[in-house]
Amino acid sequence: MPRQFDGRRVRAVRRGKDLHQKELAEMVGVSAPSVARWESGQDFPKGEKLPAIAAALDQPLDVLFPHDGPVDLQLLRCDAGLSVAEAAAIIGASRAPVSNAESGRRRLSDAYVQPLAQAYGVTEQELLDAQNCSFGLRSSASRDRQSSAPRTVGEKINYLLEYGYVGQEAPSEEEIARLVNEHAGMTAVTADGIAALRAGDTTEASDVVRAGLAHAFQVDMPLFQDDAQVDPKVREFMESLRFLASIHRGQILGLAARGNSQGLSAEMMAHINQLVGELKHKLPEAHGGE
Structure with a gap:
């Protein structure tokens, strides 16, 4: 699933809307037990169901289900609410072309680009950029978006929740x-x-809330201050979280394995281990026992 899913947050929002699990299930097109399993963490919805869930709960998709990194083909398809089979039907093909392109095995035929772009609600160039991302390549615009640091208090809360608690609740x-x-x-x-x-x-x-947030996330107070330019130390801390989260999720190793059949070199592994050792002390105290 290309987006982050938190069943507890779905449950909290659903209850805040005075919706029963059965009502949400009917709006999304699944069974009530499915919603119960999502909310308890026993199961996860398919990625193409997330837009319907967000719409049913009247929440922005990016807020309720944030995604990590630039846009790839799987994210475009899921955000359009389409399964692989449905996307394949649009181009009049088997599932193979869609699956192969999303997994970075074989690029889409030129004849498939326009109909898929139209179905996904994006331009052809945006679809091609997403395809490049699925193959481990990123446009300069994507790199610029990826490197931008969160600035508002809310963006920083979202960032810390997404990257600061990988492997734990x-x-x-x-x-x-x-x-x-x-x-x-x-x-x-x-x-x-x-x-x-x-x-x-x-x-x-307020300053009281900002100080409380720093306490809640066990980070230094300056992280929650307003800033026209992100403080270098704050940015370094944020990037440390992202880097360690990527290692924990296997994203760095997965990308290397896909691009090189022999995987990472011993020198690169040593470099990553060195970086982990240098950055780990910057994590909130709560992570020290991991």
Whole structure:
């Protein structure tokens, strides 16, 4: 699945909308037990179901289900709400051309580019850029987007939740609000307030809330300060999280294996191990036991 899925967040949003699991299931086109398994973490929806879930919960897709990295073919297809079989039917072919292109094995025939671009709701160039990404290549625009650091309080919360808790359970909006309020010694923010920051509905946060967020995520206070230019130390910390998360998820090793049948060289492995050793101390204290 190309996007991040948090069943606890889906459950919280669903309850906030006063929807029962059966009602959400009917809106998405699945069974109520399927929704129950998603929310409990026992199972995950198919990627092409995420747009329908977000629409049913009246949430922006990128906020409810953020994605890591630039756009590839699988993300385009899933965001269009199409399965591999449905995409294949659009181009009048078997599943093989779609699957092979998404997995970086064989590029799409020129005849397939225009109909797929139209079905995915993108330009032909955007589809070709996504195909390059599926083959491990990135356009300069994608690299620029990838390298940009989060600036607003909400963007930083989302970033820390996405990259700071790989391999362990991230705190919910309710838990974040509780930790902030405990640190403040008062009710400084609600779970809805955290959700509004994450969604970009508001960018305002008091110094008390910012200090509480730093406490909740166990990071230095400057990370949650407004900044026209991202502080170099803050940016280094953010990139450290992204780098270690990518290693944990196998993205770096997976890309290397796909591009080189012999995998990573001993020199490259040594370099990565050195970087991990240098960067690991920058992670929040909560990760020290991993």
